[in-house]
Amino acid sequence: MKEKSSEEKTTLLNSVQEIVNAPHYISTPELEEIQELFSGEDLRTADVAGIMSGSPTRMIVLAGAADAGKTTLLVTIMHLFHKGGIGDYIFAGSRTLPAFERRAFDSYITSGRSVPTTQHTVSSLDDIKFLHLAVRKKTLDEPTINLLFTDISGENFRQARDSAEECKKLWVLHRADYFALLLDGGRIAEPTQRQHTKIDGITLLRRCIETNMLGKSSYIDILFSKMDILESSSERTRALSFIEEIKSEITERFVSSLGRLRFITIAARPTEKRELGEAYGFNDFLPTWIEESPFIRPIMSSLQPVLPQNARMFARFGSIV
Amino acid sequence: MNMHELFSEWCGSVYPNPTSEILEKRWAVIEAIAAELTPVQSAKLAALCVCKATDQELIDLLNEKFKSDDSSFKVRANEQSLRALGVGILTNKMDDPKSKDAILVSLGIHCASFGKKKVEQFIADLVQIANKFLLDNAQQVRTRLPINTSLLKFKETEGNDAATALNIAKLTQKNLATVIANLSNDFDLLAEESNMFWWLASESSIELNRPLAELPYPAMLLLAAKELADLTTFRPGPISAKAIIARTSRSINSKSSGTHSLKDTINSIPNDWLSNVLKPGNDALDALTPLSFAIRKRIEGGKKSAWQSAFTTKTKISVGEQFTDDELAYQYYQECLLNAEYSESSEA
Numbered sequence: 001m002k003e004k005s006s007e008e009k010t011t012l013l014n015s016v017q018e019i020v021n022a023p024h025y026i027s028t029p030e031l032e033e034i035q036e037l038f039s040g041e042d043l044r045t046a047d048v049a050g051i052m053s054g055s056p057t058r059m060i061v062l063a064g065a066a067d068a069g070k071t072t073l074l075v076t077i078m079h080l081f082h083k084g085g086i087g088d089y090i091f092a093g094s095r096t097l098p099a100f101e102r103r104a105f106d107s108y109i110t111s112g113r114s115v116p117t118t119q120h121t122v123s124s125l126d127d128i129k130f131l132h133l134a135v136r137k138k139t140l141d142e143p144t145i146n147l148l149f150t151d152i153s154g155e156n157f158r159q160a161r162d163s164a165e166e167c168k169k170l171w172v173l174h175r176a177d178y179f180a181l182l183l184d185g186g187r188i189a190e191p192t193q194r195q196h197t198k199i200d201g202i203t204l205l206r207r208c209i210e211t212n213m214l215g216k217s218s219y220i221d222i223l224f225s226k227m228d229i230l231e232s233s234s235e236r237t238r239a240l241s242f243i244e245e246i247k248s249e250i251t252e253r254f255v256s257s258l259g260r261l262r263f264i265t266i267a268a269r270p271t272e273k274r275e276l277g278e279a280y281g282f283n284d285f286l287p288t289w290i291e292e293s294p295f296i297r298p299i300m301s302s303l304q305p306v307l308p309q310n311a312r313m314f315a316r317f318g319s320i321v
Numbered sequence: 322m323n324m325h326e327l328f329s330e331w332c333g334s335v336y337p338n339p340t341s342e343i344l345e346k347r348w349a350v351i352e353a354i355a356a357e358l359t360p361v362q363s364a365k366l367a368a369l370c371v372c373k374a375t376d377q378e379l380i381d382l383l384n385e386k387f388k389s390d391d392s393s394f395k396v397r398a399n400e401q402s403l404r405a406l407g408v409g410i411l412t413n414k415m416d417d418p419k420s421k422d423a424i425l426v427s428l429g430i431h432c433a434s435f436g437k438k439k440v441e442q443f444i445a446d447l448v449q450i451a452n453k454f455l456l457d458n459a460q461q462v463r464t465r466l467p468i469n470t471s472l473l474k475f476k477e478t479e480g481n482d483a484a485t486a487l488n489i490a491k492l493t494q495k496n497l498a499t500v501i502a503n504l505s506n507d508f509d510l511l512a513e514e515s516n517m518f519w520w521l522a523s524e525s526s527i528e529l530n531r532p533l534a535e536l537p538y539p540a541m542l543l544l545a546a547k548e549l550a551d552l553t554t555f556r557p558g559p560i561s562a563k564a565i566i567a568r569t570s571r572s573i574n575s576k577s578s579g580t581h582s583l584k585d586t587i588n589s590i591p592n593d594w595l596s597n598v599l600k601p602g603n604d605a606l607d608a609l610t611p612l613s614f615a616i617r618k619r620i621e622g623g624k625k626s627a628w629q630s631a632f633t634t635k636t637k638i639s640v641g642e643q644f645t646d647d648e649l650a651y652q653y654y655q656e657c658l659l660n661a662e663y664s665e666s667s668e669a
Binding site for chain 1: 337400438445449562
């Protein structure tokens with residue numbers, strides 16, 4: 001190829017410069033709306049507003065100690081939808097695919113590790129991060145439903161557990177459709193760890209209820225994670241009866257203060273007891289996370305009129321029949 | 322007007338953590354829109370909120386109003402947010418004693434909720450507010466106004482000139498007009514009551530001049546509902562309307578199972594009733610009035626099955642869904658009242 005002269009080079013450079021300096025778009029309100037692009041990374045509160053204002057959204061707060069399996073749960077949910085969905089629901093998009101992928105990277109077999117691990121969350125309560133997943137019924141006759149999962153670190157929950165002030169910073173709890181508290185089954189299998197696991201979980205719940213961050217309109221799922229480790233442990237029997245103890249205590253203390261309370265045993269990616277299968281127990285909670293919400297309720301169609309003492313029989317006829 | 326006590330909850334479901342500043346800004350716009358909205362637009366807004374029936378003109382109007390107040394207001398793919406804010410506008414209409422569309426709005430919301438099992442909290446709240454409004458107003462409009470006869474007494478005055486006499490005459494005329502208006506209202510109330518009572522006792526159709534028992538069932542339920550609506554002078558209808566309808570269907574057809582599917586109900590309507598007796602109602606209210614819409618589609622489609630797919634697509638209600646006879650008749654009664662209210666409001 002013939003080399004360009006210096007004059008040609010200057011002209012070319014000037015042209016490039018003009019393109020670079022030129023306005024990239026005409027600034028009109030309509031176009032400003034169109035330019036709303038997502039990086040694919042974690043969403044911030046402002047981004048979440050855009051999603052929530054568009055179509056029905058379920059916000060799910062994943063809580064638990066560091067290493068309880070919150071991030072693994074998230075990655076496994078995404079994986080399930082990649083593989084074809086769960087129940088009647090299929091994948092309908094995500095604005096945070098790279099963020100999911102980044103979290104999942106370490107868990108892939110190609111990483112060469114024998115035990116899957118996931119990148120843990122580091123975040124601040126002043127700027128909560130969210131991951132987004134859109135799902136839809138296979139029949140496509142219902143609108144898309146957005147699932148927004150919070151990605152709040154175990155350290156943040158430890159602070160919330162220890163301080164009412166910190167707990168009140170968790171504004172998402174007010175809006176949450178589900179508060180999923182993960183209790184590490186692996187730690188419950190360890191005699192030296194199980195009491196801590198129980199106390200940590202119960203204290204966090206108590207703190208959230210006492211500060212009115214959770215209440216009568218809150219749906220709580222207690223997820224006993226890593227059940228594969230517990231099931232294959234020599235402490236299995238004692239650990240299982242300890243789980244029953246936790247269930248009884250939580251039910252006794254908190255059920256009357258909450259909208260709904262469920263206990264579910266799960267194993268996201270079993271390594272010990274593989275026959276449990278991937279996403280063990282997910283069918284027991286994931287479809288309901290999509291379909292049910294404390295913010296969805298039946299219409300109260302029959303209101304009873306309050307009739308004055310001197311109401312005519314014409315009006316009373318309605319209250320008699 | 323003060324911000325509705327539930328407004329922050331409604332907004333909380335479509336905005337993360339809305340600040341009080343944002344809520345106040347939005348409420349100010351809501352009040353301005355509520356004051357300007359025409360009856361037609363109010364009906365469309367009720368359809369958007371409860372049935373997710375979109376009307377681009379209305380959406381553009383709402384977006385423009387909210388955007389002009391707050392440039393950060395998202396105007397695309399914002400249906401949920403407009404529905405929640407729309408609930409605020411409709412509630413404002415029902416709370417405002419000066420509002421002329423309050424009955425139209427509340428009837429529209431009530432009718433649109435037919436067949437809906439579970440809805441977003443802000444819609445459930447809206448329907449409850451509308452139903453309460455209908456109950457309260459049904460009694461309020463039927464409250465007998467006081468007939469104050471003391472107004473008709475002449476007052477002794479000192480003057481005896483022509484000007485004094487004229488003033489006395491004017492005052493008496495004004496007082497007399499008030500008494501006559503209240504008496505006339507009283508007569509209308511009693512006429513409505515007695516007409517409904519004798520219609521119930523007669524167990525006959527006014528329109529067809531035949532005993533209701535001789536008419537096809539369950540189509541008869543719709544005819545009875547329509548005739549009761551025609552006898553309703555004051556809207557909303559009386560709180561006893563539901564009981565009157567229930568008594569009619571029970572006394573006419575005690576052998577009925579008490580429930581019918583929409584398909585069976587609409588298909589049982591004889592062809593000659595479709596446009597002459599029941600009348601399909603106003604097409605602008607299609608989203609709000611599912612039974613009237615089904616009747617319209619049956620008229621348009623000709624065949625008995627032709628209306629069904631259009632109905633399910635529009636209303637998201639399965640034609641096979643079962644409803645009690647009372648539910649079907651009461652729904653059609655309210656739809657007839659809504660149609661009448663809409664015709665009067667849009668003419669005005």
